[in-house]
Amino acid sequence: xxxxxxxxxxxxxxxxxxxxxxxxxxxxxxxxxxxxxxxxxxxxxxxxxxxxxxxxxxxxxxxxxxxxxxxxxxxxxxxxxxxxxxxxxxxxxxxxxxxxxxxxxxxxxxxxxxxxxxxxxxxxxxxxxxxxxxxxxxxxxxxxxxxxxxxxxxxxxxxxxxxxxxxxxxxxxxxxxxxxxxxxxxxxxxxxxxxxxxxxxxxxxxxxxxxxxxxxxxxxxxxxxxxxxxxxxxxxxxxxxxxxxxxxxxxxxxxxxxxxxxxxxxxxxxxxxxxxxxxxxxxxxxxxxxxxxxxxxxxxxxxxxxxxxxxxxxxxxxxxxxxxxxxxxxxxxxxxxxxxxxxxxxxxxxxxxxxxxxxxxxxxxxxxxxxxxxxxxxxxxxxxxxxxxxxxxxx
Amino acid sequence: xxxxxxxxxxxxxxxxxxxxxxxxxxxxxxxxxxxxxxxxxxxxxxxxxxxxxxxxxxxxxxxxxxxxxxxxxxxxxxxxxxxxxxxxxxxxxxxxxxxxxxxxxxxxxxxxxxxxxxxxxxxxxxxxxxxxxxxxxxxxxxxxxxxxxxxxxxxxxxxxxxxxxxxxxxxxxxxxxxxxxxxxxxxxxxxxxxxxxxxxxxxxxxxxxxxxxxxxxxxxxxxxxxxxxxxxxxxxxxxxxxxxxxxxxxxxxxxxxxxxxxxxxxxxxxxxxxxxxxxxxxxxxxxxxxxxxxxxxxxxxxxxxxx
Numbered sequence: 001x002x003x004x005x006x007x008x009x010x011x012x013x014x015x016x017x018x019x020x021x022x023x024x025x026x027x028x029x030x031x032x033x034x035x036x037x038x039x040x041x042x043x044x045x046x047x048x049x050x051x052x053x054x055x056x057x058x059x060x061x062x063x064x065x066x067x068x069x070x071x072x073x074x075x076x077x078x079x080x081x082x083x084x085x086x087x088x089x090x091x092x093x094x095x096x097x098x099x100x101x102x103x104x105x106x107x108x109x110x111x112x113x114x115x116x117x118x119x120x121x122x123x124x125x126x127x128x129x130x131x132x133x134x135x136x137x138x139x140x141x142x143x144x145x146x147x148x149x150x151x152x153x154x155x156x157x158x159x160x161x162x163x164x165x166x167x168x169x170x171x172x173x174x175x176x177x178x179x180x181x182x183x184x185x186x187x188x189x190x191x192x193x194x195x196x197x198x199x200x201x202x203x204x205x206x207x208x209x210x211x212x213x214x215x216x217x218x219x220x221x222x223x224x225x226x227x228x229x230x231x232x233x234x235x236x237x238x239x240x241x242x243x244x245x246x247x248x249x250x251x252x253x254x255x256x257x258x259x260x261x262x263x264x265x266x267x268x269x270x271x272x273x274x275x276x277x278x279x280x281x282x283x284x285x286x287x288x289x290x291x292x293x294x295x296x297x298x299x300x301x302x303x304x305x306x307x308x309x310x311x312x313x314x315x316x317x318x319x320x321x322x323x324x325x326x327x328x329x330x331x332x333x334x335x336x337x338x339x340x341x342x343x344x345x346x347x348x349x350x351x352x353x354x355x356x357x358x359x360x361x362x363x364x365x366x367x368x369x370x371x372x373x374x375x376x377x378x379x380x381x382x383x384x385x386x387x388x389x390x391x392x393x394x395x
Numbered sequence: 396x397x398x399x400x401x402x403x404x405x406x407x408x409x410x411x412x413x414x415x416x417x418x419x420x421x422x423x424x425x426x427x428x429x430x431x432x433x434x435x436x437x438x439x440x441x442x443x444x445x446x447x448x449x450x451x452x453x454x455x456x457x458x459x460x461x462x463x464x465x466x467x468x469x470x471x472x473x474x475x476x477x478x479x480x481x482x483x484x485x486x487x488x489x490x491x492x493x494x495x496x497x498x499x500x501x502x503x504x505x506x507x508x509x510x511x512x513x514x515x516x517x518x519x520x521x522x523x524x525x526x527x528x529x530x531x532x533x534x535x536x537x538x539x540x541x542x543x544x545x546x547x548x549x550x551x552x553x554x555x556x557x558x559x560x561x562x563x564x565x566x567x568x569x570x571x572x573x574x575x576x577x578x579x580x581x582x583x584x585x586x587x588x589x590x591x592x593x594x595x596x597x598x599x600x601x602x603x604x605x606x607x608x609x610x611x612x613x614x615x616x617x618x619x620x621x622x623x624x625x626x627x628x629x630x631x632x633x634x635x636x637x638x639x640x641x642x643x644x645x646x647x648x649x650x651x652x653x654x655x656x657x658x659x660x661x662x663x664x665x666x667x668x669x670x671x672x673x674x675x676x677x678x679x680x681x682x683x684x685x686x687x688x689x690x691x692x693x694x695x696x697x698x699x700x701x702x
Contacts, residue, residue: 171670197668197669197670198668198669198670199669199670199672200669200670200672200673202626202629203669203672204412204616204619204620205408205411205412205660205661205664206669207404207405207408207661208405208408208409208661208662208664208665208669209664209665209668209669211400211401211404211405211408211665212401212665214401214404215397215398215400215401227519228519228521228621231521231621232620232621234528235527235528236528236547238528238530239528239529239530239545239547240404240530240545241530241532241543241545258519261523262521262523262621263528264523264525264527264528265528266527266528
């Protein structure tokens with residue numbers, strides 16, 4: 001018994017010294033959906049965190065400490081995310097929490113973080129109410145759902161100045177909610193909604209509703225579709241020579257390269273709202289996109305850019321914090337005003353949101369067969385083309 | 396004027412769509428007429444043909460319209476094989492359920508679409524041909540035209556080829572010996588057997604031709620549409636509805652039924668709303684069953700008897 005105690009004591013010492021020797025590193029547990037239906041996005045984020053981890057460590061880590069990331073699989077289930085974070089806070093005493101993909105998991109974590117008074121950085125969850133609950137310790141870097149189209153609306157307001165709009169959308173949750181948002185925004189901006197039509201996903205022939213759109217002659221045609229329908233719609237718009245001032249897509253199907261591959265020349269000049277794009281001129285964005293593509297043969301989605309930038313925000317905050325006590329880290333979060341590959345980050349309280357980052361969302365336009373960021377002008381990779389040529393005059 | 400333009404453009408769309416629908420239904424009606432079964436794997440066989448056209452285009456750059464000559468014979472053989480090794484043996488088995496063969500086609504549909512998912516993944520595919528959005532315009536031909544109508548090149552091309560195939564089938568069925576034997580089998584299999592028609596061979600041929608027809612439809616569809624493994628169901632539905640409107644098993648009825656459905660769907664989309672198109676399709680299906688149980692074919696027949 002006595003020997004046992006001796007061993008235990010010496011073990012304690014050893015571990016104490018061992019800990020001391022490793023004090024030059026800091027580890028973060030990151031909850032992410034690595035299995036289950038959201039695994040694809042979890043995977044993109046994991047890869048992006050790892051790129052940031054390597055970059056930061058190559059430049060001396062955080063306050064001279066090596067960053068070690070440990071990914072914890074939440075399977076996309078809020079209750080698992082919650083228990084992961086409880087362990088990180090209670091057992092590992094992690095000073096700050098960040099990560100997760102879905103809104104529901106982020107919401108579960110936010111509740112725990114607020115209760116334990118540990119700062120939590122929401123990276124991708126976009127549901128509005130996460131930062132509407134007056135949580136003091138929850139910060140969100142990504143724009144909320146309600147602000148996805150702000151960039152697009154400002155482009156309309158400043159450049160196109162449309163008086164009327166036609167909205168076509170897929171008859172799914174995604175399509176219906178996107179269309180409803182746009183109806184509200186359009187009315188607020190003083191546009192008349194001339195046509196508002198839904199279609200069943202998988203439709204072959206859009207010409208009947210497009211003929212109707214043509215007869216109504218709107219200034220803007222706004223479509224909420226997945227990629228194949230997006231391509232068919234633009235092809236048939238070209239076919240019918242519907243001359244609108246602007247053809248616009250609500251992200252999703254319009255924002256990915258497959259849209260251009262399938263719609264070919266009919267995709268030219270089409271604009272779409274997006275959160276981030278690989279060629280936006282934020283410092284480090286292109287470099288990150290290239291590095292990611294080199295490693296994984298594909299460009300990252302905006303989720304990747306969010307995750308990549310999140311680690312830089314954490315580094316920035318921890319380096320500025322007076323101590324790593326919750327209150328000091330929180331104060332450092334509040335004072336954040338930095339630029340990342342995902343865009344400018346500043347946590348403010350306004351419009352009923354607390355600690356929310358408000359940023360301009362981007363607008364992309366297809367120019368010469370490539371997506372280019374055109375709005376806001378200060379982040380543009382190319383000058384927007386407006387007014388767009390009529391179908392008849394295109395070669 | 397705008398209203399007239401809208402109406403005419405809708406009519407054109409409906410007509411073109413209807414012609415393609417008719418080709419899908421034609422094979423199904425033929426099979427139904429001869430074998431007395433509904434082939435519920437029809438759309439999935441079309442999906443197979445579309446994958447053939449897709450890969451030929453992607454790997455060798457072969458135009459989807461040329462693939463008709465490759466996909467149709469390939470699926471003709473496939474169809475004959477299905478009839479010989481799957482459907483004929485099942486026909487002989489005594490069972491409580493009367494329609495074992497129909498159930499077999501359902502199974503076949505599932506196998507095909509799942510196989511396509513495993514082999515080619517669930518991704519959406521398409522053959523982005525250069526002429527995909529080319530069209531002819533009324534104002535280009537007639538400068539002073541008060542209204543503007545357009546005629547899509549690939550749609551028109553597909554429509555014309557569909558018409559040619561339909562006429563070829565009609566000639567085959569009415570002028571050749573084999574065609575006549577097929578019709579004899581369709582009208583009365585027992586009598587045909589007594590009169591020396593090899594009924595089993597005719598059934599094999601019919602299933603083969605039915606598959607080849609829908610293979611043509613697949614190749615004509617892919618330049619204007621896209622492709623994914625579970626696309627079959629949608630077109631099986633279309634084929635089934637048209638077969639019922641046309642009068643079960645009547646090929647003439649199927650052509651007219653196809654045009655009716657195409658125009659009806661386009662009109663629904665323009666004047667009621669595109670979200671209603673599937674509802675409209677179902678409504679016309681039920682209406683046909685209730686008010687015109689023999690389909691369009693029964694009207695044609697009545698006319699003939701009346702003469």
